[in-house]
Amino acid sequence: MTGEKKYWAAVLERDSLFDGVFVYGVRSTGIYCRPSCPARRPHRRNVTFFRGPEDADSAGFRPCLRCGERICYAIADSPLGKMLVASTEKGVRAVSIGDSGWALESELVKEYAAAEIRTDDSGLHRHITVLLRYLRGKDLSLNHPLDIRITAFQAKVYNALRKIPCGQTRTYAEIAAAVDLPRAIRAVGRACATNPIALAIPCHRVVRKDGTLGGYRWV
Ligand SMILES: [Zn+2]
Numbered sequence: 001m002t003g004e005k006k007y008w009a010a011v012l013e014r015d016s017l018f019d020g021v022f023v024y025g026v027r028s029t030g031i032y033c034r035p036s037c038p039a040r041r042p043h044r045r046n047v048t049f050f051r052g053p054e055d056a057d058s059a060g061f062r063p064c065l066r067c068g069e070r071i072c073y074a075i076a077d078s079p080l081g082k083m084l085v086a087s088t089e090k091g092v093r094a095v096s097i098g099d100s101g102w103a104l105e106s107e108l109v110k111e112y113a114a115a116e117i118r119t120d121d122s123g124l125h126r127h128i129t130v131l132l133r134y135l136r137g138k139d140l141s142l143n144h145p146l147d148i149r150i151t152a153f154q155a156k157v158y159n160a161l162r163k164i165p166c167g168q169t170r171t172y173a174e175i176a177a178a179v180d181l182p183r184a185i186r187a188v189g190r191a192c193a194t195n196p197i198a199l200a201i202p203c204h205r206v207v208r209k210d211g212t213l214g215g216y217r218w219v
Helices: 004-012 053-058 101-111 125-135 152-162 172-178 185-193
Strands: 023-026 031-033 047-050 070-078 081-087 092-098 116-119
Touching: 004 047, 023 053, 047 053, 070 101, 070 125, 081 101, 081 125, 092 101, 152 172, 152 185, 172 185
Parallel strands: 070 116
Antiparallel strands: 023 031, 023 047, 070 081, 081 092
């Protein structure tokens, strides 16, 4: 590839201006990265440059988990305001609701600073339709592929949340007991407050012991 000197300088400087211009594969690890990847810099002699992820894929390299990630998103009007749905190839990564689409976008970009983010209305159409039906109360079960990065503990809590039938509530203490950690009530509350996808994993069905709504990230 021409311009390799320039590309190597961009890699050494982790220059994000070159993200999207090329990726580099590291032969000793078989992984490819974007120029701004926070990972340790490889030896120059192990590095091959590619025009994009597709070229690196077909040369047999695997995407770096710290930066190879691609997220697409779309914004739709929902009964609760603007709804942003973001997804990876594996499933929905985040759903957020707010007054302005612009603010939701910038929040997404900030949260996934290392990812390649682009809009994709048609690709996300199916997810959006399902979520809107759910919000309008027309579809009460939300069995949807999810791709959220969470700890094993959060996964347990969210699985327990998804089992609460619609219209019913549980307390944090009941959820803690359901995940066999009856003393972890505060941690359950924290997991609910940081739930990246509150619509699909409905924290609003969990209430504090006094009956008020528990930690709830949006709305
Ligand atoms: Zn990387």
